[in-house]
Amino acid sequence: MDINNFNKDEIISKGKDITDAAYQKSLEIIERTKIRFKLQEAKATQKRAYVRLGKIAYELIKSGEIKPDERMSGLESEIDTANYNVKLLMREQSELRGAAVCPKCGFLNPERAKFCSECAAPLHEDTDK
Numbered sequence: 340m341d342i343n344n345f346n347k348d349e350i351i352s353k354g355k356d357i358t359d360a361a362y363q364k365s366l367e368i369i370e371r372t373k374i375r376f377k378l379q380e381a382k383a384t385q386k387r388a389y390v391r392l393g394k395i396a397y398e399l400i401k402s403g404e405i406k407p408d409e410r411m412s413g414l415e416s417e418i419d420t421a422n423y424n425v426k427l428l429m430r431e432q433s434e435l436r437g438a439a440v441c442p443k444c445g446f447l448n449p450e451r452a453k454f455c456s457e458c459a460a461p462l463h464e465d466t467d468k
């Protein structure tokens with residue numbers, strides 16, 4: 340009886356150890372997941388702030404309020420090119436979707452618009468005649 344009881348206690352004790360270890364492990368996993376999540380958030384915030392600062396710097400360079408040094412002017416032309424390409428591709432995409440691009444100012448108008456809502460130029464000049 341004593342041996343049986345001892346064994347039972349030992350088994351319970353071992354079982355408890357294993358459960359404690361598993362619990363401890365899951366706490367660790369939760370903690371690591373929390374940290375990973377917080378790190379992602381912090382990195383995203385960091386990135387957004389850099390982007391905002393970069394946009395402000397870009398605008399200041401464009402308006403001539405600050406003079407870019409060599410590194411900045413390289414990036415400036417890179418942004419110019421990217422902006423141009425974004426505009427071009429967005430226009431292409433909109434044209435595929437049926438938007439009416441103003442022949443005068445390039446503004447994207449709704450498909451059925453007859454006049455540009457930006458500069459009032461007539462749209463679809465060719466098809467109207």
Ligand SMILES: [Zn+2]
Nearest residue numbers: 441444455458
């Ligand atoms: Zn227009």
